[in-house]
Amino acid sequence: MIRPSRTRLGAALAVVLAAAPSARAAEPDKLIPADADTVVYFNVRQVIDSEIIKKYALEKMKEALQGGDAQKMLRELGLDPLKDISKVIIAGSGKDPSDMKGLVIIRGKFDPDKLYKAAEAYSKKEGDKFAMLKDGNNVMFKITPDNGNPMYATVVDEGAVIMGTDKKIITTAVAAAAADKKPALNKDLAVLIGRMDDKASMWACALLKGKLDDVKIPGGAGGPGADFQKHLPNLDNFTFTLRVTGDVAIEVGMGMKDEASADDFHKTIDDGLTQVKGLLAFAAGDPKAKPFADVVKGIKTSVKGKSVTLSAKMTGAALGQLINMGD
Secondary structure: OOOHHHHHHHHHHHHHHHHOOOOOOOOOOOOOOOOOOOEEEEEEEHHHHHHHHHHHOOOHHHHHOOOOHHHHHHHOOOOOOOHHHEEEEEEOOOOHHHHHEEEEEEEOOOHHHHHHHHHHHHHHOOOOOOOEEEOOOOEEEEEOOOOOOOOEEEEEEEEEEEEEHHHHHHHHHHHHHHOOOOOOOOHHHHHHHOEOHHHEEEEEEEEEEOOOOOOOOOOOOOOOHHHHOOOOEEEEEEEEHHHHHEEEEEEEEEEOOOOHHEEEEEEHHHHHHHHHHHHHHHHOOOOOOHHHHHHOOOOOEEEOOOEEEEEEEOHHHHHHHHHOOOO
């Protein structure tokens, strides 16, 4: 029997690690508002180029973009989301829906002059839905949907288009772009962003301390949601990571106020998963339920310190089955 030397083992391990794709810590976009407590990141280019989307969903995405007011406006502006956009960042703040404000940062390759001219022309045709206005030296456009609150948008430069819930958030972002410096974020949010993988298809992180105290889960008063309801006031932060390649992998992290709360919440989650797996066993013969059952079976949970983590994976074939189920 030949025993490989430690040197050879070390060299082989180094080769494997060098060949494996490594995560890269995310950097906060410099346009994120200073008071943001939630950030959602979509790596649009990575998702569109992924094996699973090309195989199962790209044509459906193209079809979805063929109609509706949104596509009509995009055509007028000369924008193709599947080609021109590389990533989208959504940053928000507020304790409840009535208090929410936010900024959408669209990164990609744009022609500012072409966009401004097209937007100005569109505002003359659809002034009730798309109006050009000025705020100091900034030119922006007010978008008023048929249902919902108005949004404000402008072109920052050839690499960024932004939309916000009010004019001030737009002018602040434009100033931040000109200042060319790192955003002054809440330090706890900055730490969460630093834990995210810049190469992931999507990630999200949020500061939740005190925001869920009055939230009521349906069935939480003596019903099936009661076990989870009691944990909401102890939830300090939340993270979510989605990786789309040939398969789909999800990881959810929940930071609790202390280790005891984390242990207790972890037990509640495991108990809930056990119940769900039992219910899905009755639907084992239904092909429509099988992809969900397989995902639930594969969910893994762990607790470390004050953090509870859930991870799950869905194969490309299972996702394709779900996507095409209605065809």
